[in-house]
Amino acid sequence: MQVDIYEQVGDLPQSATDAFSYRNGVPFFYSHEWFDCLACHGIDDVTRPRVYVAHDDSGVQCGLYCATTDKGKLISLTNYYTMEYAPLMAGENADAGLAAIVARLGEERWDTVDLRTMRVEGPVYERLAALIDEQGFHVFPYQQHENWYLEVDGRSFDDYYNGLSSRLRNTIKRKGNKLRREHEVELAIYPRDAISLAESLAVYEAVYQSSWKQAEPFPDFMPALFRLCDQLGNARVGIARIDGEPAAAQIWINDRERTLIYKLAYDEKYTSMSIGSVLSRELFEYAIDHDQVSEIDYGVGSEKYKRDWMSAMRRLDALMACNGQTIKGKALAAKEKLAAATRSLRHGDDAED
Template identity: 35%
Template sequence: MSQCLYQQPEWFDLLWDHGFPRSGDERLNWAQCAVAEAGVALPVVRAGGALYSLSSYYTPRFGPCGGPGLSAAPIDPQAGARWLKRRTEVHSVRLQPFRASDLWVSDVERALRLAGFACWHFECGVNWLEPVSLAGGFEAYWAERPSRLRNTVQRARRKLARRSSTSIDIVSEPGEVLSEAIEAYQAVYADSWKGVEPCPQFMPGLMSLAAEQGALRLGLLRLDGEVVAAQVWLVHDGQADIYKLAQRPGFDALSVGSVLLAAMMAHVMDVDRVSTVDFLMGDDAYKKDWMSVRRPLWGLVAFRWRDPRCWPALLRHVGGVCLASARQRVNWGLAAIARTTTPSSAE
């Protein structure tokens, strides 16, 4: 598949039905595409006077919903502004997360400004990723990893090889095998330190949807017949996303999670031939051993500044921005003073 999974109608339907905490919120489509036949719109949720992106804990990347080629289809700022002007109950907008390179953001921001909103961007997360050399594949990638990581995985493989039975399966197609694999994943996740999913029906639905579209790579590592590590990867849009990782407690010494992660890396690089492996959201320290590129993820907040209902939130946001800027300037100043007042060797 070529289209981004997180910008498909099926993704937003699944998120709304099973991955979104709702309490009387209204689902809407805003900011229609400038090309009518493209059928692209921005899925949002209205909660009182606030408009939010239809995104949640499960969303690694938010963007317009539509058909193939949507990344090149522009949003119509004029139409988006007219829609907002009619929705007089809306006094604030918050959209996240997106990448700095996402083309739709500038169109949506223009629509907001035309409708009388003041806009700010803010950093809402961190994303680690790894560009893949199609010529070198996994072998070239693995040679560039820190020796500490390579040695850890090598030792763990030797330990696992001495066990009576160790196997790794990668499930990708719908059917009975997938149903059993989903149950195994859920059992491992529930037994791990991560605990209970906030929306328990979302992950089974996502794995089933991804399998139907050929995007699922569900990795299971079995030790003596027991699944001790499980990972959900999604292959789409020319990249492989590491979506969820879990392992049972008591197996840290065998590094089963790292062994499975390396096996999944080899599969998506050498079999799926992806151009990028993406660790999605999170700035966990271990990710820099597996990935080489770190970039921020962004959000957009906007206020209809003439509407008094938004003033408390607007003041809090502006105050936070000013405070962050002041802290940064103070840190720069202290660093400059430290550089100029370092004692010389003659003192």
């Protein structure tokens, strides 16, 4: 098994980009297209991509998209735009490929390896932790995010919606009726309705600027992501106008049998009208009845409103690994162990109280 390293995401050979492509069945946030968009438009100059590709005579087997920021520190190529992360297990010998990549990490003697936003369930997370441990690292898993999601279970939208709390349904019905009585209301979904991607993006940006949210740290990222998703056919954009003015917008990303709610915003002057919830209802109906997804994912975070729409929660964790064979790695491992012991004692005291 050979491992090649690339310092630009765009430098990967065609064999690797094909193996890691969304078009070849790779989930969107694991795909080469996603990492290329993030690397080109969503990271700063200090973050330097470093991609590991394992291959043998039968082809590309595994990939690990990473980056460096400080000397001696390797991190996953992830940030606040990321919904989830994992090694790309692409071939029949993917496990051997992953082992070869992790062995290379050991040879490179990184002081720390920090891989974030990974699902805990499934074999890859535990296998990755075990392989890193075998290379002489002290591995410290830690919980990073909650991820709320809906298991559709073959239901129609009406069946799903009627199962939501009467409080939420009554609020949407009452506020929706009031809106339509007192205002001219337009709800539209790209690509369902007669709106262009450019128009959808313009409405989203106008709403975002009028919302409570901070300005995007990388202004080019969302337009680039819009264009990428449109090329892949998985862009879903909901917009709401009230009396002709942009009021709310949501970006959903269809990932075949799954849809991810990626960004949402509303103009704060419409807060009392619950326009965001009214628009959400429209998009849930489209995802369930038109796209016929089996899961709707509300992304990272434990905001209370997500529980109104979702049915379950899973953890997205990180693996912090400190190298037991370097001076700095040993010191960092000791620091992590002390912090873990302190947390354990504190929790024990809380339990006794």
